Amino acid sequence: MDLYYQHQDFELADNVIRRFAEEYQEYCRYQERNDAASFQQRMDKRMLALERLKPKLELQIQRAEEAKGALQAFHEANASFSVDEMRASDEYRALKQKNDDEQTALSRLRREISGFILQPGNGYEPSPVGIIKRSGWATTNDYLLAPIIWNLAWGFLGAMGCGVLGVLAFRVLGTMTGTIFKAQRT
Numbered sequence: 732m733d734l735y736y737q738h739q740d741f742e743l744a745d746n747v748i749r750r751f752a753e754e755y756q757e758y759c760r761y762q763e764r765n766d767a768a769s770f771q772q773r774m775d776k777r778m779l780a781l782e783r784l785k786p787k788l789e790l791q792i793q794r795a796e797e798a799k800g801a802l803q804a805f806h807e808a809n810a811s812f813s814v815d816e817m818r819a820s821d822e823y824r825a826l827k828q829k830n831d832d833e834q835t836a837l838s839r840l841r842r843e844i845s846g847f848i849l850q851p852g853n854g855y856e857p858s859p860v861g862i863i864k865r866s867g868w869a870t871t872n873d874y875l876l877a878p879i880i881w882n883l884a885w886g887f888l889g890a891m892g893c894g895v896l897g898v899l900a901f902r903v904l905g906t907m908t909g910t911i912f913k914a915q916r917t
Contacts, residue, residue: 781844784840784843784844787840788840788841788844791833791836791837791840792837794833794836794837795830795833795834795836795837797833798826798829798830798832798833798834799830799833799834801826801829801830802826802827802830805817805822805823805826809823
């Protein structure tokens with residue numbers, strides 16, 4: 732679990748993250764203490780379930796091997812036929828379907844057993860806590876970017892406005908100056 736918290740006051744953000752992480756870790760320790768009492772009971776139940784599945788697994792392995800052997804025997808007995816002719820026969824499709832079904836059942840049973848084996852031993856596995864401290868000007872001072880962008884936008888609009896007014900003023904002055912010079916010549 733990664734914790735993020737942003738605030739303008741960096742000390743406040745650090746304290747919030749640290750206290751939340753400490754509280755979570757204390758909760759995890761509390762859960763571990765409570766689960767330690769029933770750990771042996773859960774392990775005994777798990778071992779009994781695995782013992783019940785063992786004969787079922789052995790039987791399913793035997794069935795899968797028999798189905799695979801029957802399919803191989805069919806291939807060997809019909810080696811003179813082409814692959815397409817073999818696949819077209821009903822006997823081949825039935826043997827292939829039985830083989831696929833038995834292999835699927837074996838895979839499902841193995842997944843079920845591995846689920847028992849891979850379960851957490853003590854019943855409660857807390858996720859580790861990582862406190863993420865982001866560094867760098869853009870990430871730690873990102874609350875300063877908005878006023879800067881705002882001031883740049885207004886500055887740009889002001890400069891454009893001043894430029895347009897300057898052009899208009901020079902045109903008006905130029906027109907007036909040209910009119911004055913024409914009037915003096917005449």
